[in-house]
Amino acid sequence: xxxxxxxxxxxxxxxxxxxxxxxxxxxxxxxxxxxxxxxxxxxxxxxxxxxxxxxxxxxxxxxxxxxxxxxxxxxxxxxxxxxxxxxxxxxxxxxxxxxxxxxxxxxxxxxxxxxxxxxxxxxxxxxxxxxxxxxxxxxxxxxxxxxxxxxxxxxxxxxxxxxxxxxxxxxxxxxxxxxxxxxxxxxxxxxxxxxxxxxxxxxxxxxxxxxxxxxxxxxxxxxxxxxxxxxxxxxxxxxxxxxxxxxxxxxxxxxxxxxxxxxxxxxxxxxxxxxxxxxxxxxxxxxxxxxxxxxxxxxxxxxxxxxxxxxxxxxxxxxxxxxxxxxxxxxxxxxxxxxxxxxxxxxxxxxxxxxxxxxxxxxxxxxxxxxxxxxxxxxxxxxxxxxxxxxxxxxxxxxxxxxxxxxxxxxxxxxxxxxxxxxxxxxxxxxxxxxxxxxxxxxxxxxxxxxxxxxxxxxxxxxxxxxxxxxxxxxxxxxxx
Numbered sequence: 001x002x003x004x005x006x007x008x009x010x011x012x013x014x015x016x017x018x019x020x021x022x023x024x025x026x027x028x029x030x031x032x033x034x035x036x037x038x039x040x041x042x043x044x045x046x047x048x049x050x051x052x053x054x055x056x057x058x059x060x061x062x063x064x065x066x067x068x069x070x071x072x073x074x075x076x077x078x079x080x081x082x083x084x085x086x087x088x089x090x091x092x093x094x095x096x097x098x099x100x101x102x103x104x105x106x107x108x109x110x111x112x113x114x115x116x117x118x119x120x121x122x123x124x125x126x127x128x129x130x131x132x133x134x135x136x137x138x139x140x141x142x143x144x145x146x147x148x149x150x151x152x153x154x155x156x157x158x159x160x161x162x163x164x165x166x167x168x169x170x171x172x173x174x175x176x177x178x179x180x181x182x183x184x185x186x187x188x189x190x191x192x193x194x195x196x197x198x199x200x201x202x203x204x205x206x207x208x209x210x211x212x213x214x215x216x217x218x219x220x221x222x223x224x225x226x227x228x229x230x231x232x233x234x235x236x237x238x239x240x241x242x243x244x245x246x247x248x249x250x251x252x253x254x255x256x257x258x259x260x261x262x263x264x265x266x267x268x269x270x271x272x273x274x275x276x277x278x279x280x281x282x283x284x285x286x287x288x289x290x291x292x293x294x295x296x297x298x299x300x301x302x303x304x305x306x307x308x309x310x311x312x313x314x315x316x317x318x319x320x321x322x323x324x325x326x327x328x329x330x331x332x333x334x335x336x337x338x339x340x341x342x343x344x345x346x347x348x349x350x351x352x353x354x355x356x357x358x359x360x361x362x363x364x365x366x367x368x369x370x371x372x373x374x375x376x377x378x379x380x381x382x383x384x385x386x387x388x389x390x391x392x393x394x395x396x397x398x399x400x401x402x403x404x405x406x407x408x409x410x411x412x413x414x415x416x417x418x419x420x421x422x423x424x425x426x427x428x429x430x431x432x433x434x435x436x437x438x439x440x441x442x443x444x445x446x447x448x449x450x451x452x453x454x455x456x457x458x459x460x461x462x463x464x465x466x467x468x469x470x471x472x473x474x475x476x477x478x479x480x481x
Contacts, residue, residue, distance in 0.1 A: 008034050013456060014253060014265060015039065016240045017273035019047030020442055021432025021449035023224035025271050026232065027080075028453035036232045037265065038225075039255060041239035044218075045225050048303075048403055048433075049442055051216025054396040058343045059307050061400050062354045063320065063334040064217040064442055065090075065210040073447055080223050081213055088212045088339050094322040095382055096157065103322050118156075126150030140409060141173035148178075161324030164331045165356045166301060166406060177407035177439060214340045217442070240274060242284045249427050254284075271452050273432035273445075275300070275402055280418055291421045294414040298437060303403035304355040304364060306330070306375045309394035314338055314349045315385035328378050329363070331356050348393075351379070359401060368397040405437045429455070431463060 011034050015022045018040025029036040044050055049064050065088070066077060078085065094103035101113050114122070129150045138144050141162065145154045162170055213219035225234050235255075241262065242254035252266040272279055280287050280295035287295075314337045321333050330353040336343035337350065344350055353375050357363050363371075372395045380389050415437055422430060430436050431448040440448075451461040 008032060008457065011035060011269060011456065012267040013037075013269045013271060013453075014267035015271045015273070016253070016279070017047070017432065017434065018042070018045040018221070018225070018234060018236070019273055019432060019434070019445065020049050020221060020224075021273040021435065021445040021452075022271065023221050023228065023234075024076075024446040024449035025273075025431065025453040026228040026234070026449075027224050028450050029456070030228050030231050032453075032457050033231070034457065036228070037267075038228060038232075038234040039238045039240055039253075039265075040234065040236050043236055043258075045234065045236070046218045046221035048400060049217050049221060051218025052396075052398060054307065055309070055394055056345045057307070057309050057336075057348070057350050057394070057396075058216045059305075059336045059350060059352050059396075060217050061303060061305055061398065061403070062332065062352065063336070063339065065212060065319075066217070066220070066442055070443070070447065073443055073450070076446075076450070077211065077220065080227070081219065084213045084215070084219060084223075085211045086214050086340060087209050088319065089209050091318050091338075092320040092322065093318050094157065094161070095325060095328075095384075098383075100321075100384075103320070114156075118152075122150060122152045122156070124150075125152035138175045140171045141175055141178050142170035144175040144178040145170065157324070159324075160326050161322055161331065164324065164326065165404075167356065167358060167361075168406075168408065172409055174407040174409050174411065176412065212339050214342045216336075216340075216343065220442075220446075240279075240282065242282050243270075243279065244284050245425060248425065250425055269427045269429075269456050271429050271431055271449070271456075273430075273435040273449065275434040276418060276422075276430060276437050279430075279435075280421070287421055291417055294417045297414050298411055298418075299406045299408065300402035301404040301406055302357050302359050302364065303400040304357050304371070305396075305398040305400070306353045306355065306371050307350055307396040307398075308353070308372070308375065308379070308392050309344075309350045309396075310348065310388060310391045311393045312349055312388060312391045313347065315351070315388045321384065323382065325382075328382060330354055330375065330378065333379075333384075353379070356404075364399065368395075371397050402434065405433065405439050407439060411437075429463070436463070 013029055013034060013036040015026055015036055015038040018038050022038055023045060026036050026038045048061055051058055051060050092103040093100045099113055126149060129147060134147070138147055142154070145158050149158065159170055166173055228234055237258035239256050240253050241256040243250060244252045250270045252264045254262055255265050256262045277295045277298050280291055286292065314335060316335045317338065319334060319338055323331055323333070332354045334352050335349060336352060355363060376389055376392065422428060429452045431452040432445045433440050436448065448463050451459070451463055455461055
């Protein structure tokens, strides 16, 4: 709920969560000379976009590119990192039928790799889908992918990987997720790009390159923290344990430190990028039972990372390699050194393997040594770099809870219920991936934080629309001739 902003010198903003959204909001407020405090429960900022360090090796949790079509946001990052940003060429592959294909699969690459018969089946399936009248609405992720690619290509390339990522059938994932994340990708656009490169108003490609800080994506959050602390503060190891209110406004929050100390912090305005599912459950007095029940029904997919370090020069050329094969437990891997040479010591490299999981899965509680052992075995099996396993010199395992909000069928109604409750509080704003429960990109999260802070200073942005507009799609279109 928006109210008229108070004079900046009378404002004090409490920001819950030290991820990209919370820190971006803090930076804007600091620049506007507004008093603010950022509270982060971890011992470092960045959340899922934090860069980790292990014995001289740097790695992100899965690799996070920065790409935006918004000039304002691009300039914001350029000013923040000055000469730290480098351009990284995007080159991804998918491991399928014991072979490696370009990803997303291009028309000619698929024809060459799969052979004329399977390729003909893919094309026939696609044309059948496009020519037949659709009698039922597109509701599930399976509906959407079949409508865009045809059933044959969906079953060959996309079904297994998507179900590995989410841990549930594609028939239980909302089509709204695909429409937001990968809208514009279709077999038609791929064929058109390959055969008719001069066509107007067509997707040229997914972004061929992206900006990346030379020492990891976490540098964005680290620099934002430094900028905030020129005037305000960022308090680490400080969890929001309770949110007090009077039914119309937030009146204060209870902060609990890692050492067990508790204290109350008050402010005029509150911005939250912590998981909204957790926020709802710490209201004091409690939120209505139906709102709490809705929050408990929303789920996240967790992420487990296994990093193998090698006494070797880079062993791939890829930014990502996708592994849909259900017999291989990890779903994706990347080589940080291909993103920036500074991510590994000279003459060394590493591979980061991503396991999509639930905290309740047996995998999550396996000892690190067993996870490393299984990773090495399966890495050898996919023959990405034969013989490289002999050069492994170190390893590291990291677990990240609540990595991805799950867009399950029916989650929208739960989210509406929660957000309608939040709107009752005139001085509380949700922002970011976790705060808004949306699987968005880094640039989306940052802009939601920026816009939330600007709203406190008098702007009137609709944060929901910020995350829905088509210009965020990662497809470049040429200018009209």
